Amino acid sequence: MNFIESVEELEDRLATPNSLDVEVLRRLEGDVIILGAGGKMGPSLARRIRRAVIAAGTHHKVTAVSRFSSASLVDELNRDGIETIACDLLDRNEVAKLPLYANVLFLSGRKFGSTDRPDLTWATNTIIPANVASHYRSARIVAFSTGNVYPLVSVNSQGSVETNLPGPIGEYALSCLGRERVFEYYSQECGTPCLLFRLNYAVDLRYGVLVDIARKVFAGQPVSLAVPLVNAIWQGDANSYALRCLEHCASPARILNVTGPEIASVRRAAEFFANIFHREPVFEGQEGDRAFLGNASLCHSLLGPPEVKLDVLMQWVAHWVESGGVNLGKPAKFDVTDGRY
Secondary structure (H helix, E strand, O other): OOOOOOHHHHHHHHHOOOHHHHHHHHHOOOOEEEEOOOOOOHHHHHHHHHHHHHHHOOOOOEEEEEOOOOHHHHHHHHHOOOEEEEOOOOOHHHHOOOOOOOEEEEOOOOOOOOOOOHHHHHHHHHHHHHHHHHHOOOOEEEEEEEHHHOOOEEOOOOOEOOOOOOOOOHHHHHHHHHHHHHHHHHHHHHOOOEEEEEEOOEEOOOOOHHHHHHHHHHHOOOEEOOOOEEOOEEHHHHHHHHHHHHHHOEOOOEEEEEOOOOOEEHHHHHHHHHHHHOOOOOEEOOOOOEEOOEOOHHHHHHHOOOOOOHHHHHHHHHHHHHOOOOOOOOOOOOOOOOOOO
16 A cells, blocks of 8 residues: 655645646646635645646646735745735735636635634625636636535435535535525626536545544544445545536536545444554444435546545545644534534
8 A cells, every 4th residue: 555654745646637637738728726725725736737737838827826824835836836826805806906817716715613703604605706706707717615505315315416406504505505606697697617616525634524533533532423424535636626627617607516436434434444543433423314425426427536546545544644644623524414613
């Protein structure tokens, strides 16, 4: 097993493009801008695109936009050949000054703390999209969203598909549907090619649903069974899909579920980690009969299956946790069923 041993190696793996990424950059017209690039996925996505540009031998400019509270991140991205722009996306005047690129990856959003500041959650998840969609009405936009816009489904189902009606639970999920509706509005009214990227539980070893389960088992803490099944996908695969989705934007806006093909049992995942850690798993509550599950068959038919399979990802997570790997302290809260984050 080719384990990941350091943050540097992890960042390198996440940012290494595959041949399909490179081919997209050979075909894609126009430069690429990543909005909300200072979060968990933005830096590695920007680096992956920049490396794909180099491998493709093209001259696409790659620009990362964020408030950038970390000066060191700015320096790192600049050293990697990525232009950075500090911008408060809530300020429409600042957004109006951003360069008009042909390709937009929209990553901005707010989840945790939504219960304490629902006003800020709604502003972040609806006003920012309005500012961005208005300014980039002539661009292609891949707008990150979440599977939380779907209702809980039976554990006997294969998960929600793109044609299912939304059924958001709680203000966070409602505001995410609001974000989608804003992009859909501009796509309809202005003809903006758009894709709503409904991502469910990206995992990069420092965070993610599998990491949460593994860390609880390692610490001897109880694992909740309230939501008994979960989706997961290696963040590197999610990065690749996001880039390649630029070629699948449409008007009216297209919807795409993005996750792995396998559905993971929380109980079995905990038992898997417990066996590696030589611990007894501790469980909390009864196994529920409903879960937030997305069916990404359409994504896999359009873009191919993820490169990293679930069993490999779980082994990577186990090794990372057992060897004391860094954790970002941002739990996915996969066991929340009332929408209160």
